[in-house]
Amino acid sequence: MxxxxxxxxxxxxxxxxxxxxxxxxxxxxxxxxxxxxxxxxxxxxxxxxxxxxxxxxxxxxxxxxxxxxxxxxxxxxxxxxxxxxxxxxxxxxxxxxxxxxxxxxxxxxxxxxxGGQPYRRGGRRNDPQISTLDRLKFTRISMLTDPALDAGRHEFRIRTYLGRILPADELPIKLVRGSLELDKKSGTFIPPVREIYPIMIGSMSIGALSPNMWEGLAMGITYLNEVEGMPVVMCSGEGGMPSSLLRSRFLKYFIPQIASGYFGWDEIVRTIPHMIEDPCAIEIKYGQGAKPGDGGLLMAHKVLKLISEIRGVPMGVDLPSPPTHQTKYSIEEAVAKMIQSMSMAWGFRVPVYPKISATKTTKAVLNNLVRNPYAAGLSIDGEDGGTGAAYDVSMNSMGHPIASNLRECYLDLVMQGKQNELPLIASGGVGKKGNLAANAASLIMLGASAVSIGKYIMQAAAECLGDEYNRCNVCNLGKCPRGITTQDPKLYRRLDPDKVAERVVEVFKSVDVELKKIFAPMGRSTELPIGMSDGLSADDPAIAERLKISYAC
Amino acid sequence: MCRLAAITSEKYFSPMENITALETMKEGHDGSGMGLILKNLGGEFKDLKEYPVLSGISSNTGIDTINDHMDSAGFKLKHSWSPKIRPVKGIERHDNYFARVYDYPDKYKGRSFEEKEQLLLKTRVELRKTGEREGSVTVFSFYPDVLTLKEVGDPLQLGEFFSLDKSDLKAKIIFAQGRQNTNYAINLYACHPFFIQGYGAMVNGENTAFIPIKEYLMGRGLPGYIGYNSDSEVFAHILHYSCRHLKYPLTYYKDIITPLKASEIETRKDSQAARLLKMSLRPLCIDGPNCVMGFTPDGTTFMAQDAKKLRPGVVGGVKGKFALMSEECGLDSAVAKRDKSKDIFPMKYDMVIIEPEAREVKVWNQLQGWTATTS
Known part of the structure; x- marks a missing residue:
């Protein structure tokens, strides 16, 4: 029957x-x-x-x-x-x-x-709960004990350092007639350090992003630096950068990233002799918060003409970046040698730092870097970070939240007295619910020297539709309806790079005001309040205890 | 709030002068405590300048703790001073207030002063830890030619309580601060001025950057960077760290606590070093509002302000006697006969520095260097 x-x-x-x-x-x-x-x-x-x-x-x-x-x-x-x-x-x-x-x-x-194919997608962790960062408040407000600063009147220096900073007692300086002078004969290596805005745009590649989106971000960054005097920098992501940009004076606002696929680096290395400016820094990607331990993948349908040219690969083929750098087999090789090689390529004039995903093993990497005089910092990407393509299970279930991971690392540095030597860059869920300034300030007060954003700027500057209810999240398919993460000209022509740039500028100008509105009542304006943990409270005793901050209810 | 009264003179004078000055500024403090540091001691300490003075408070059993500890460390008691206590309503009396002069252990007799200083610091820290554990001993300083007195209460009443008006206790440099630190728990260790190895400082104002500064100092691996019952103690330790440990001239203290902008640094002759310094000592930047007064081992005194909010502070006097005060009325009390037109109100870039023996006053400007001298 x-x-x-x-x-x-x-x-x-x-x-x-x-x-x-x-x-x-x-x-x-x-x-x-x-x-x-x-x-x-x-x-x-x-x-x-x-x-x-x-x-x-x-x-x-x-x-x-x-x-x-x-x-x-x-x-x-x-x-x-x-x-x-x-x-x-x-x-x-x-x-x-x-x-x-x-x-x-x-x-x-x-x-x-x-078909036995696990669900793959782009986007972020599908967890609409508020993150730890949104459970922190700024509770140390000065009023009578310390007249609060005026965000509109006082001068604020919202800047940070990217690069390794020598401890004071190792500085090559000498006293000459009552004045300190640089001791040029000392032979001490002074690592390169950049003064940048403490919120940077994190690594999103040309390839993952459409040409229009990447161009819009790049124009926004350049405008912020050249016109607004805000030294905001941006990481290229893996996949190279346009040759014209590599040869331009604007390169100093960009951080080329090298990852395990080395995509785009033929062109970058060939262009080094023609560069008229050094890049801001070099980021070596070892991991990504959204899919820790997993490699990158640019799917074949996104590898069109422009991408194949920039990356130096044929069109229409999958471009997998392995989970690890295949030529390296240990932390010493993977980290130390790469940092040294990249430093050497630019004559030790450019800060070189690794980016890893937040994990319980972050501290091992951190302590390796602490002992590496050429390591310029450590970028830690938490589980709430985004990605252009990953397995759903990786995004939803793998990874470590940024808050406690960063805090542990900072306190580890404090214990060693090295908190000012190796800057920590925190990312992964910054501005998840739209509270960019508050999240950034919280991470800074927990110990970050800078924070990195990705999804927030895609949503704010290009109206990305994705959210934690799995809305859209088809970045991996090249079907991005907004034209942000696609290589299909029919889709990305919807996106106006000028509008994106304009929004990037608006976002950073407004977040700058909001940061002042946070720092002013807390009485901080001259230096970034890195590690000012007494300014923070959590609304949950367990979070407070874990982060070693106070609990307020 | 706090009020500060420091006087530096070529002649010995009584701490009552500072206390009287504090009294004139009473509207500016709540009388919740007072600390006194006397340096270049006169009176009965005049001929004991090379010997370290242990200043503190103890219970009756605490005295035994001190004796045991000092004996086992090899220190020999040479002279002992205690204020004559007059009961004053509202001031809770501790058992013993003391300033005990010791001779160094025999094995330290031929050693350098630096080694002796390290021994004194180590001994003070050990005594402090023992005392905190037992709740029996509080030690403020252990250093030659320096005496510290602290208690909770109104400064004028404390002057009476310690009978300072009738005492021959005198010094050439005296720092006094009215007010206990009430941001944190009332604690004798939270009372200004603070002292470490010849360097002393007291501060008016809250320290909003306290935690990063404290964590940085505690990570230097130097003994003595402990306590921090007050957010202001770090100012003394930054001074110690920059002048003694890093061996920077005093003027760089100002560059450390109130660093210049990058564009401002470029205008300085020492810009290359100053740029590096700013980065390396970034966690020691204060964000005010603070008026800092301090002294160094050679008897130089100074006043500096934070870079933007400023607490009240004025320096004035005549050759041979200058006062550093929170308010003009305090200055009028301390040095009434002076040319008021020469009073100095340091601004954001300034550091007023007074030579030992109150020889002359100079103003250091972060951008322009030495800008004014009064003698």
Whole structure:
């Protein structure tokens, strides 16, 4: 006997199994077709249905039945074409007829592994809970004991140092007629140090980002430096940089990143003799907070002409960056030799620092770096960081929150008296809920010399649609409806690089005001309050205890 | 709030002069405590200048602790001074207030002064730890020619309590501060001025950068950078660290606590060194509001302000006697007959430095160097 499965649609998913369900209004829809055309996932499609209509027009009930063929917009119940909730359909709809709605009862993860392929995506950890950073408050406010500073009147120096700083008793200085002078004969190596803005744009590659997005960020950064006098810097991400930028005077605002795939470095190394400025720094990527221990991957459909040229690879092939640097087998080799090699390439004039994912082993790396006179800092990326492509399980379940990891590292440096020698850069979830200035200030007070942002700037500068409810998060597919993480010209031409740049400038100018609004009442303005942990309280005793700050309720 | 009264003179004078000055500034402090440091001692200490003086407070059993400890360390008691206590309502009397002069252990007789200083510091820290454990001993200083007296209460009443008006206790440099530190727990160790190995400082104002500064100092691995019951103790230790440990001239103290902007540093002759210094000592930057007064082992005294908020502070006097005060009325009390037009109110870049024996007053400006001299 034939199973009933085919007949009653058993083994098919109900719309209730999907994370987003389309709410479409028959009455309001003008059937213009814009929504179905724009949907990046083909989750909705025009369909025709036969409808039976019963009408009765006379005084007495005399129902007549007619059958009509009508066009509708229908959600597809194919897991491969699930609605991501991006709401581009609503954006283009002229009559507010369609809107995806989040379905908290969805069973998406039970089904999104067809063909034995685990679910892969871009974006961030799907955890909408507020992070530790958002549970911290600034509670040491000066009023009568210390007249609070005026954020609008006083001069603030919101700057930090990127680079290794010599301890005072090792400085090559000598006393000459009552004045201190540099002792040029001492032979002491003075590591390069840059004075930068304490919020930097973290590593997002050309490739992961569309050309328009990357260009917009780069223009914004340049404007901030050249016009606004704010030394904001940006890391290239793995994948090289445009040759024209490498040869320009603006290179000093950028931090080229080298990662395990070494993509783009043929071009960078070849350009070194032609560089008229040194880069701000070099970042060596060993790990990423969103997918610790996992490598990078630029999928073939994103490797188009421009990317293949910058990265020096053929078009249309997957570009995997291995989880580790394949030529290195130990922490000494992986870290020390690479730092030295990169330093040497620029004549030891450029700070070189590694970036790792936050983990319980962070301190081992930290202590290795403390003993390496060429290490310029350590960038630690927490689990709330974003990524262009990763396995869902890596993003959701692997990694370590940044707050306690950073705090442990800072206190370890304090114990060794080296907290001012090796700057820590913290990232991963900074501004997760939009509180960029507060999150950044908290991390600084926990011990970070600087923080790095990624998702926040994508959302603020280019209206990225992603969120922790798995909205959109299709960066890996090259289908980014905003044109941020795609290499498809049809999509990225939607994004105006000038608008992105403008927003980058607005974001940094406003966060600068907000930082002053935090630091002023706390009486800090001359130096960044790195490690000023008495200024912070947590609303949870366990968090307070772990971070060694006070608990306030 | 706090009020500060420091006097430096070529002649010995009584600490009552400082206390009277504090009294004139009473509207500016809440009378919750007073600390006194006397340097270049006169009176009965005049001929004992080469011997270290242990100053502190103890219970009756604490005296035995001190004796045991000093005996076992090899110190020999040479002279002992205690203030004559007059009961004053509201001041809770401790058993013993003392300034005991010791001779060095025999094995230190031929050693350098630096080695002796290290021994004194080590001994003071050990006594302090023992005393804190037992709750029986509080030691403020152990150093030649320096005496410290501290207690909770109103300064004028404390002057009466210690009978300072009738005492022959005198010195050429006396620092006094009115007010216990009330940001933290009331604790005798939280009372200004603070002292370490010849360097002393007292401060008016809260220290908003206390924790990073404290953590940095504690990480230097130097003995004596402990305690921090007051957020202001770090000012004395920064002074000690920069002048004694790093051997920087005194003027660099100002560059450390109130670093210049990068563009300002470029204008200095020592810009290369100053730039490095600023980065390396970044955690020692204060953010005010602070007026700092201090002295160094040679008897130089100084006043410096934070870079922007400023606490009240004025320096004035005549050759042979200058006073560093929080307020003009304190100055009028200490040195009434002076040319007031020459009073100096240090501003954000300034450090007023008074030579030993109150020979002359100079103003160091971070941007312009020496700008004014009064003698």
């Amino acid at each position: 034939e199973p009933a499965a085919r007949l009653d649609r058993n083994h098919q998913l109900t719309l209730k199994d999907f994370p987003y369900v389309i709410n479409w209004s028959d009455e309001r829809c003008t059937r213009c077709g814009k929504c179905t055309a724009v949907c990046p996932m083909f989750s909705i499609e025009p369909a025709v249905v036969v409808r039976r209509r019963v009408r009765s027009e006379g005084v007495n009930p005399e129902p007549t039945t007619t059958r009509q063929v009508v066009s509708v917009v229908k959600q597809v119940n194919d897991i491969g074409k699930y609605c991501t909730g991006c709401a581009m359909c609503s954006l283009v709809c002229p009559n507010d007829a369609i809107m995806p709605e989040y379905n908290p009862q969805h069973k998406f993860l039970f089904h999104k592994n067809r």
